[in-house]
Amino acid sequence: MRWWLALLLLGATPAQAADWVRSVAQRGDFPLVARGQAARIVTDPAEDAVVGIAAEDLKQDIGRVTGAAEGGAAQVWIGTLGHNEAIDRLVADKRIDVAKLKGAWESFLILPIERPAPGVARALLIIGSDRRGTAYGAYELSRAIGVSPWHWWADVTPLHRDALYVARDARRFGPPSVKYRGIFLNDEDWGLVPWAAGNHAPEEKPLGPKTYAQVFALLLRLKANLLWPAMHKVTTPFNADPANAALADRYAIIMGSSHAEPMLRNNVGEWTAPAEDFDYLKNPDEVRRYWDERVRSNAGYESIWTLGMRGIHDSGMVGPKTVEDRRAALERIFADQRAMLARAGAADAPQVFTPYKEVLDVYRAGLKVPDDVTLMWPDDNFGYIRHFPDAAERARKGGSGVYYHLSYLGAPLSYLWLSTTPPALIREEMGRAWDAGARQVWVANVGDLKPAELATDYFLSLAWAVDKVRAKPVDKFVEDWAAENVDAAQAPAIAEILRDYHRLNFARRPEHLQWNLPVDKYRQSPLTIGEADERLAAFAAMETALAQVEPAIPAERRDAFYELLAYPVRASAAANRRFFAAEAHDRLRDSDLAEATRRGRIAHEADSEIDRLTTYYNRELAGGKWRGIMAVEPADGQWRSYRQTPVVLPPVDAPAPPAGPVKAQPAAPVLPLLTPDRFAGWTRVEGLGRHGAMLAPSGKKEASRATIDLPPGEWTVLVDILPTYADRDGDALHLTVGIDGVTQALESRRETGSRDWAMGVLDNRATMTLTQRLSGGRHVVTLERADPGVLIEAIRFVPAPAEKADRGLH
Missing domain, CATH: 1.20.58.2150 (Methane Monooxygenase Hydroxylase; Chain G, domain 1)
Incomplete structure (x- = not known):
């Protein structure tokens, strides 16, 4: 057994499914399914419920892929360290080395072993460091044999295989990059609720246990551990039915709530007094009673408690009128909420505070957030993160997290229908957040979940293994995802x-x-x-x-x-x-x-x-x-x-006049343009922008250079960038551009909620204008310096004045 001990000591990482689960046996492989019989799945009855759920799902998945039922001599042992007697005996007998697994967060091993017990010739061990780690191990094997996490939610039917053999190498997975990783079901009025109420689960008030069971199963298959449940008026509050919380616990899913729902309370559905009474200054006793009731009912479950307070349904806080008054009220609220948790024995439960919208101004006015509370930094609702942790915030015990939107109902215009956020944008923004130290909690607002399958998968894959996923080109990730979920032959x-x-x-x-x-x-x-x-x-x-x-x-x-x-x-x-x-x-x-x-x-x-x-x-x-x-x-x-204004369709019932030849509609003159492929020296970011790539500073000092020949005339220069934020919202992004040896320092600011910001997020572009005008002829353009977060889409040359020639989608 020395061969797998050495791999464990080296911290072996997962390989592609084709590398370690195959249909034709090689020497030493473990026969998961051979000669029409599947290995028997074995768990300890004393294990946590989620281990039994995952084991049963693995059994069903093997059947989905091969059609085989249990009956072979081989066995698959699925268990958690300290909770599985048979596996613990192997550890005690020093048959397996689990030193790197003990105490790890949500980690697991998959390894074969000879003669693990009398009468058992061979077993495949799936050993978790904790209950979720064990479940993740079972689902990892399911994925490796060809069952996609989306097999139910996107009808990804597994392709048939006659036999399954697991390579003899041991494999270690985890711990995850981000400790708490999950999704927020939101704006469910137009998809999840009508589907569940009228089709999937008409016998229960939406959304209920039958629907949430499918959500929880998906999260486990994607190695996520956290859910913020749906919370609009059309939805029955999650905790109004105690069966929902009990079910989440069975699936080992940690429950939280959005920035607007402190203390696991769904204010839209559960606060029955007038909205103006949700006021901690004039009505503190009633508000405290409302929160404490949820603390007492849910303290025994694994939860992340959202602290603070806003108004009903994502509105501003009622009561305090000034930023200073809000700061004082929030600090009092923090103390009272934490006291409730302490009385219920949940003082050590993870807690988060999200400086979202106007609350960010209160935070910057000196709000004192307890050091062990995680600061959840939001994006601007359109995928651009508004704040990245500074040195002091990185030093906090509670660390930082990110609340990120893949769908949104709000100003300036919602996007609720199709999922169009490029994985490359998720990679850039969440990667930047990770580099800045936001590593404790990542939550993506996925709207109705469908059709955001790819974006959700990419977000959670990053959260599980940031370095591995960032190292893979986005196009390669998408190609692998297409191979898994649609067709390998057509994946490119x-x-x-x-x-x-x-x-x-x-x-x-x-x-x-x-x-x-x-x-x-x-x-x-x-x-x-x-x-x-x-x-x-x-x-x-x-x-x-x-x-x-x-x-x-x-x-x-x-x-x-x-x-x-x-x-x-x-x-x-x-x-x-x-x-x-x-x-x-x-x-x-x-x-x-x-x-x-x-x-x-x-x-x-x-x-x-x-x-x-x-x-x-x-x-x-x-x-x-x-x-x-x-x-x-x-x-x-x-x-x-x-909401988007419906398109006004013209009348077509009247007979058309006699048609002459169709007239070609002229495009505007093609204007000179420098795109990312014209530059060298900076990092090329694939999958973003109108030209398929953007430029980002590489961190090196050398400039990037390109030349352009302009027709005769006078020209103005426009630099198009992604509408990202500086590390601190309110600060400017800086870029230095040189033309013919003359450099100019440019800056771009995002004022969230302003008209310029609104047009920027709708265009997914902001434009900097150089004051230097150019005549016709050859010119040398250099990109000298840029702040982190600057991504350049193109440099455009337009006849002066620029305003008359600026085109929206080029």
């Missing part, structure tokens, strides 16, 4: 389609196809008809690539293909056709009625296509399993102040 082509999907929709999300804010008068897009046609041609090329892939998809993966790829690709393309065709109709109506009518019909056809695609998703896909899950934004008239 699928990854390329998803790259185009994120590039095109990041320039303008399908839910953001309007160029006026809801409070503004309507205004047209800044694209000419020709430029819009170029954008639509790119979507059409993406759909063509999809159509070429589709016939080769295995029949058992067709539903997964539709959910994970076909629907988002085709629906986003149709949304763009509908918007830009309707806009072209309005522009051409007075000058070219025949072409305007043709465009109007395209808009109607695209609208019908969206209806058809969505109807299939909701009624026919997977035998009707997902009826009610998919709603096109805006789904109704709620929250109109930050």
Whole structure:
């Protein structure tokens, strides 16, 4: 057994599934399924419930893949150190070395052993350092044999294998990079709730145990451990049904609550007094009683307690009028909330405080947060993190975390329909947070969960193994994910389609196809008809690539293909056709009625296509399993102040006038442009921006240089960057650019909530303007220095004055 002891001492890391679970045996392999019989799954009855759940799921997964039932001579032992008598006996007899496992957080070993007990010739041991580590081990083996974490939530049917052999090498997994990793189900009004209430679990008030059981199982398969439950008015509060909390404990899922729901209380559904009475200055006794009731009922469960206070449903705090008054009130609230936990025996339970929205101003005004409380730093709701821990914050005992949005209901415009946040943006922002020391808690707002499968998977994969995932190119991660969840043979082509999907929709999300804010008068897009046609041609090329892939998809993966790829690709393309065709109709109506009518019909056809695609998703896909899950934004008239305005479709019933030849619509003149591929010396960040990559400073001192030839005339220079934040919200990002040896120091500030910020997050771009004007001829451009977080999309040269030539999506 010396061979696996050496691997453990070296801290062996997991390999790809194909490397350690195979269909043809090699010398020394463990026969998980051989000659039509599966190894017997063995657990200790004294183990925690989640170990039994995971063991049963592994048994079912082996059956899903092979069709085999238990009956072989080999056994799989699944157990937790200190809770499994048979495994503990092996440790005591020094048959296995678990020194690196003892005391580790959520870690596990997978290793074969000869003759572990009388009458047992061989066993595969899955040993966890704690209850979740053990469960993760069982699900890791499930994934390695070909059962995707998304097998239920995205209908990723496992592909059949006749036999399964586990390589003889021992493997050690964990501990995770981020201690607490999870998701927030939010804005569930238009997907999860109607689906659960009318289809998945009509016998229980939504959302109830039947639905949460599937969520918990998914989290375990993704090696997550934390859930903030759904909390809108349409949803029954999670803790209103004690069965929900008990079920979370059985699955070993840690429960928390959002920044707006202190002390595990769902204020929207549980605070029954008027909203103005949720006031700690005038009504402290009633508020304390309300919180203490939840502490006493849930102190025995594994929870993360959100401290602080805001108003009902994500509104500002009621009562205190000034920042100083809010600071004093919050410090009093912290003390009272922690006293409640101490009285209930939960003083050492993890606690978090999120300086979200206006609360960030209170924090910066000197708010004293107890040192062992984790500071949860939010993004701006659009994927750009507002604050990164400084040295003093990194030194805090409670550390820091991040609350990150992959879906959002709010200003300036919501994005609730399709998941369009590029994995590359998640990588850059969460990687930057990790580097700054935010490593304690990561939570992603995933909205209705579907169709955010890829983004959710990537976020949680980063949280589990930051260094490993960051080291892999994003396109390679997506390709591997496509191979696992759709089709390995088509994975490179699928990854390329998803790259185009994120590039095109990041320039303008399908839910953001309007160029006026809801409070503004309507205004047209800044694209000419020709430029819009170029954008639509790119979507059409993406759909063509999809159509070429589709016939080769295995029949058992067709539903997964539709959910994970076909629907988002085709629906986003149709949304763009509908918007830009309707806009072209309005522009051409007075000058070219025949072409305007043709465009109007395209808009109607695209609208019908969206209806058809969505109807299939909701009624026919997977035998009707997902009826009610998919709603096109805006789904109704709620929250109109930050919902997309429905596209006005032109009339098409009147007969079209005689059509002449279709007139090509000219695009604007192509303006000189420096894109990331023109520069060397800085780091190229793939998968972001309108050109498929962006530039980031490499940390080295040398400048990056490019040359450009400008036509005769006078030119203004615009530098497009991602609308990221400096390390501290309110500070400026700095970039130094040189042209022909003349350098200029530029800066960009994000004022969250301002009009410039709003336009920046809708465009996913901010622009810096150089004061230097250039004449025609050759010019040398150098990127001299930049703050961390500066990501350059392009340098554009436009005829002066710049304002007349700035185009929105280029």
